[in-house]
Amino acid sequence: MKKIQILGTGCAKCSNLAAVADEAAKALGVPYELTKVTEMRQIMSFRVMSTPALVVDGVVKLSGRVPSLDEAKQLIG
Amino acid sequence: MRSSSSPQPPSERRSSAEGCCCARSGAAPARSAAGLVTPLRLALAAAAVVTWWLVYRNLAGFSAWLTYNALGLSRGSQLGASVEFFLYDTPKVLLLLVLVVFGVGVVRTFFTPERTRALLAGRRESVGNVLAALLGTVTPFCSCSAVPLFIGFVTAGVPLGVTFSFLISAPMVNEVALVLLFGMFGWQVAALYLGTGLLVAIAAGWTLGRLKLERHVEPWVFENLSRGSAAAGAEGVAGAMPWADRLRAGATAVREIVGKVWLYVLLGIAVGAGIHGYVPENLMASIMGRDAWWSVPLAVLLGVPMYANAAGIIPVVQALLGKGAALGTVLAFMMAVIALSLPEAIILRQVLRPRLIATFFGIVAAGILLVGYLFNWLL
Numbered sequence: 001m002k003k004i005q006i007l008g009t010g011c012a013k014c015s016n017l018a019a020v021a022d023e024a025a026k027a028l029g030v031p032y033e034l035t036k037v038t039e040m041r042q043i044m045s046f047r048v049m050s051t052p053a054l055v056v057d058g059v060v061k062l063s064g065r066v067p068s069l070d071e072a073k074q075l076i077g
Numbered sequence: 078m079r080s081s082s083s084p085q086p087p088s089e090r091r092s093s094a095e096g097c098c099c100a101r102s103g104a105a106p107a108r109s110a111a112g113l114v115t116p117l118r119l120a121l122a123a124a125a126v127v128t129w130w131l132v133y134r135n136l137a138g139f140s141a142w143l144t145y146n147a148l149g150l151s152r153g154s155q156l157g158a159s160v161e162f163f164l165y166d167t168p169k170v171l172l173l174l175v176l177v178v179f180g181v182g183v184v185r186t187f188f189t190p191e192r193t194r195a196l197l198a199g200r201r202e203s204v205g206n207v208l209a210a211l212l213g214t215v216t217p218f219c220s221c222s223a224v225p226l227f228i229g230f231v232t233a234g235v236p237l238g239v240t241f242s243f244l245i246s247a248p249m250v251n252e253v254a255l256v257l258l259f260g261m262f263g264w265q266v267a268a269l270y271l272g273t274g275l276l277v278a279i280a281a282g283w284t285l286g287r288l289k290l291e292r293h294v295e296p297w298v299f300e301n302l303s304r305g306s307a308a309a310g311a312e313g314v315a316g317a318m319p320w321a322d323r324l325r326a327g328a329t330a331v332r333e334i335v336g337k338v339w340l341y342v343l344l345g346i347a348v349g350a351g352i353h354g355y356v357p358e359n360l361m362a363s364i365m366g367r368d369a370w371w372s373v374p375l376a377v378l379l380g381v382p383m384y385a386n387a388a389g390i391i392p393v394v395q396a397l398l399g400k401g402a403a404l405g406t407v408l409a410f411m412m413a414v415i416a417l418s419l420p421e422a423i424i425l426r427q428v429l430r431p432r433l434i435a436t437f438f439g440i441v442a443a444g445i446l447l448v449g450y451l452f453n454w455l456l
Contacts, residue, residue, distance in 0.1 A: 049190040049229035050222040
């Protein structure tokens with residue numbers, strides 16, 4: 001089970017990132033759980049400096065931008 | 078998909094969404110063979126630059142020809158003056174915008190927030206303030222990332238005042254503002270804005286550093302320090318980016334930023350064109366001219382609660398200047414609108430106590446006020 005987390009306080013880019021990550025994970029066909037982390041203290045515990053950020057199994061894969069679907073697949077898979 | 082359970086006040090959530098300008102991102106470096114720099118691509122790029130230059134150089138003649146010959150408007154008429162202004166300024170500003178946004182998009186790939194933090198950590202205050210203000214102009218930043226960035230800086234040992242210099246300069250001195258000022262008022266006004274914007278960021282940050290306000294930062298910011306780092310993956314990504322990806326980042330910046338502001342630019346120039354042709358000179362002179370001493374504080378007071386991006390505010394600036402308002406007053410108004418906003422204050426409330434936010438806004442507003450008076454007095 002892959003644990004995918006989207007860090008972000010709820011701006012438009014955060015929802016875009018969540019949508020791309022969701023699509024990528026579905027395309028990969030692995031079991032996954034996608035969570036949005038919107039609380040600032042929780043976000044900061046990952047030590048990112050810009051949002052939105054993509055976290056897979058506790059590791060920050062990307063921050064500050066929305067990846068393409070292909071890139072998201074690479075990051076998650 | 079479920080949402081994290083931790084509650085957040087609705088007001089904060091709304092404002093952070095609103096404050097999320099975030100068009101400035103390093104764009105997707107999907108590393109693929111298609112991104113290689115080939116002779117064909119180089120030739121295409123060179124052709125694009127030459128075309129750009131030729132079009133830019135010939136705009137004035139072309140817009141005049143289009144207005145007076147093709148459309149048959151008479152020279153010296155009010156409608157003719159308006160139409161020519163619109164037909165000249167719209168492509169000019171859009172061309173400049175595309176070029177500069179592309180360039181800045183490429184430059185930004187060299188300055189990730191992480192690298193900027195490494196450059197600033199442990200700096201002495203005076204040097205640090207100058208460096209932070211300069212880096213603020215080239216580091217990708219958006220107001221919805223203000224809090225992570227603030228915490229990232231402060232916990233890495235960047236002094237509070239230096240962090241503020243960055244937070245002031247990043248939104249205030251931005252490429253869209255500079256392009257529009259350059260396109261509509263010439264390089265002198267753009268340079269003035271750049272210089273004074275940096276100066277306000279440096280001086281206000283330095284002053285805030287002197288005041289020793291660390292105890293007004295919410296304590297949980299520092300609690301974060303003790304916890305282990307989990308984000309090694311996000312750092313150092315930018316260092317090894319190939320040039321094809323940097324150029325693609327520039328193209329993405331153009332798509333995102335120009336795609337968002339072109340309508341404002343068009344509307345603004347249309348308003349400007351109307352003013353250019355129809356509104357009598359000196360209409361604003363009595364209200365916002367340099368003789369009215371209270372006009373500068375009024376401009377700042379009006380500007381702070383307003384929230385607009387540079388593209389939205391410059392048409393207003395154009396209108397005010399066109400009707401005889403003083404340059405210092407107008408610059409102060411523009412700086413207050415772009416640099417200080419209520420959404421930003423609400424976002425920063427998560428990490429700063431109200432007293433520190435008030436001090437922050439007060440000092441920046443005072444700096445802007447001084448800039449306004451200085452230019453009204455000088456020019």
